[in-house]
Amino acid sequence: MKKLLFFIFLLLLFSCKKEIKETLDNNYYKKARICRDSKHSDSAFYYYNLAKNEYLKINDSLGVGNSLVNMALIQTDKGDFYGGIESSFEANKFLRRENDSIFRNRLATNYNNIGLAFHFLKDFEKSSFFYIKTLQYIDLTENKLLCYNNIGDVLISQQKYGLAKIYLEKAYLTQNSTTLSKVINNLAKAKYLDNKNYDPLPEFNRALKIREIQKDSIGLNSSYETLSTYYLDKDKNLSLLFAEKMLTEAIKNNSPDDRITALQRIITLDAKNYLNNFQHFNFINDSLQTARNKAKNQFAIVRYDVDQKNAKNQILIEKNFQQDIGIILLALALAITILWYIKRKKRLEQEKEIEVKNTQLKISKKVHDVVANGIYQVMTKIENQQHFNKDEALDELEFVYEKSRDISYEKTDTQGEEKDFSERISETVSSFKNDEVNTYLAGNDSGIWKHLSSKNKEEVYQIIRELLVNMKKHSKATIVSFRFERENDLIRIFYTDNGIGISGDVIYKNGLSSTVSRIETINGEIIFDTKIEKGLKITISFPAS
Structure with missing residues (x-):
């Protein structure tokens, strides 16, 4: 589906031709364009957001709209589809002059982005609606023909093959070979799915040949996927062959979505290498989801750290x-x-x-x-x-x-x-450090103690202090360490010293009975490791809430 991004950037580049004449780039917008062109999309998003706020201050609605459209494109490209839709809808509020050719180009790009995002989300009905909406704002015939292809593509996903053929036959008039290869491939697919007696192979191969000549990597993957699907119930060896070609091409152009699609097909066809392919699939899928979740969080932080609401009010x-x-x-x-x-x-x-x-x-x-x-x-x-x-x-x-x-x-x-709890712990542990005893802390950050009640914090504080007092009075230790960990809602404290240790039968007679009682009060558990060669290890665990 990433093939549809070509349309976004085509419209974007077309609309940018008149951009300098109609609106003045501020410094943030210039930085954003540089970052975008050098493929540093996170930085580009950050500067587009700052540029938007600068344009708001001077009531430049086109500048605001341009910034938001670019932000939406970046979000959709990075997998933040709902965020991209939200930014596009916000951009529409500033692109009201529908009779102005510059505004119309931005609106076409924007509505196409919404359609693309819904396409990725597999909401094909909304996707086709916004692709058709895009047509209202396209003035150039060639761009309109490409939009017909996109509409036909999503209609195939809706199994509306007859209607898809109508749009794709309109798109067949294109003079652009890249667009033509898309149309040929999609039209043959629609005809075959509508009539199983139709032979789509000549057209599939024709589209593939055009893409090979043009070295259109994204288009090649589209053809490989189409051919693999066609042969799936006819010749599994050929289906596997084209799936493997798709995987090779996806690795070459660094397309994780296409790699996942190819691996899903290979897993079903190559039983011999099932485990290796399945592990490969899981790794790519997990990496992709992690990257997209990270992008969503980054975009959300950028958007809401800036005083957007006040800026929007100023323009009114x-x-x-x-x-x-x-x-x-x-x-x-x-x-x-x-x-x-x-x-x-x-x-x-x-x-x-x-x-x-x-x-x-x-x-x-x-x-x-x-x-x-x-x-x-x-x-x-x-x-x-x-x-x-x-x-x-x-x-x-x-x-x-x-x-x-x-x-x-x-x-x-x-x-x-009123003192920060982690700071209290640090000060207490440090107070027992002297010329003879070294104390160490690890993991004592404020996030560890999040949502822990004040009462339980006090119990934990007394537990730590009692361990230190007991160490000083009995253990003869020279090195003492505390390590704190949190896993979901469970907090663990690991205490270690290099003292004389303590035998299991005297634990509760050695000043630690109060400690054990406090741990029970907070529904916790304490484990004494008395079998180590030297010193003492204690593990304490308790719920954080």
């Missing part, structure tokens, strides 16, 4: 009075917004100050109730007991320490609520 402002009113309203809105922002900022600062004071009071009370009272209780036992248990006293002090650490964490968390 025709009177100075309306412009003045708009500026006044904008200034008024801006003033109101600034006043509202100042008041809101002041209110938020006051609320934050009150919140900080309340937090400090809360923490002070907890320090008094938990830490001071706990230490006092231990001191009392030591003072009043002649033979106190040293280990028991140490355990109680450890408990007080843990409680005080919890309070410290709470204070840090309150202060760091």
Whole structure:
């Protein structure tokens, strides 16, 4: 189907002859043309979009229309068919002067692009409608004959063979040999499909001969596909031969669509090499879909990163009075917004100050109730007991320490609520780095933590900190690493150190019971690898939402 692109570029080149006389290229448009001619279509699309906005500023509707038509052509050529249709429809809004020959040429190119995009999407009814619409704006006879061929081609896809023959017989008057080869091939196909007793081979071979003489690579592939299809139920060896020729030609002219079509046919005919051909087909098909999806995303980013809506509104402002009113309203809105922002900022600062004071009071009370009272209780036992248990006293002090650490964490968390989560993790891990211990991080970017709730983020933060504290107290490690991965909605944390390790039966007695409990709270799973030669490996996984 890529053969139809010839018509687009024929019309485009024809319409460009008068372009310089009727509209002035801005710098962006010039850059876009250079990129287009050097086949850097992504850059061309970017500059055409910028050129369009410049033309909007000076109310140059032809410049806007030209830019949008070129953007639509690039999108369709790169497989972004719906995007190409959308850009073409937008271009029509600026190409209103249908009696002007320059505008008519742009409209012909534009409607043909819409028809082509629907042809690729296999919406043949809409495709034929827009091809016929194209005819209204074509003034040159030769271009009109080529359009008749395109209409006949899509009518064959609709199995409307009788109507297809009518259009193709009109196209037969062409003096262009490339167009003639298309017409001969399509007309013979329509006659054969309409009447199986008709012998299309002389005409098929005639079209093939013209294309061989002209070295028309795209046309050759069309002939090879036609002949392979014709022989499919008559001579499978010949059908395979032409499919293989099509594949060779498609590789030569770097046409992934034709390679896919050829491989689909070869797979059904060459059972001996089925697996190799099927793998080849999957690779090409996946690569093509990836490239088209990438193109769609790139085009969408370019379109919506630019302030298109404001530019479109500017072209509708025709009177100075309306412009003045708009500026006044904008200034008024801006003033109101600034006043509202100042008041809101002041209110938020006051609320934050009150919140900080309340937090400090809360923490002070907890320090008094938990830490001071706990230490006092231990001191009392030591003072009043002649033979106190040293280990028991140490355990109680450890408990007080843990409680005080919890309070410290709470204070840090309150202060760091607004800090980026990945940054908090980086700072925490880095804080354990010293002359004896090196810490390493991998994969800790903000995208890893996307959609993770604040509550679960806090649990993850405490888990990481507890692993680090446990490392410092017990492992004697000199190298510690954290690696973060995300696959769909599952987050994994890989912890590794080169310390003394830990045996499986003491894991839950080594300060990690709280860690395990936290992981269970977030519906996660923890795996300790204690069988490695040296050090400790821990894998933690949990859902992201």
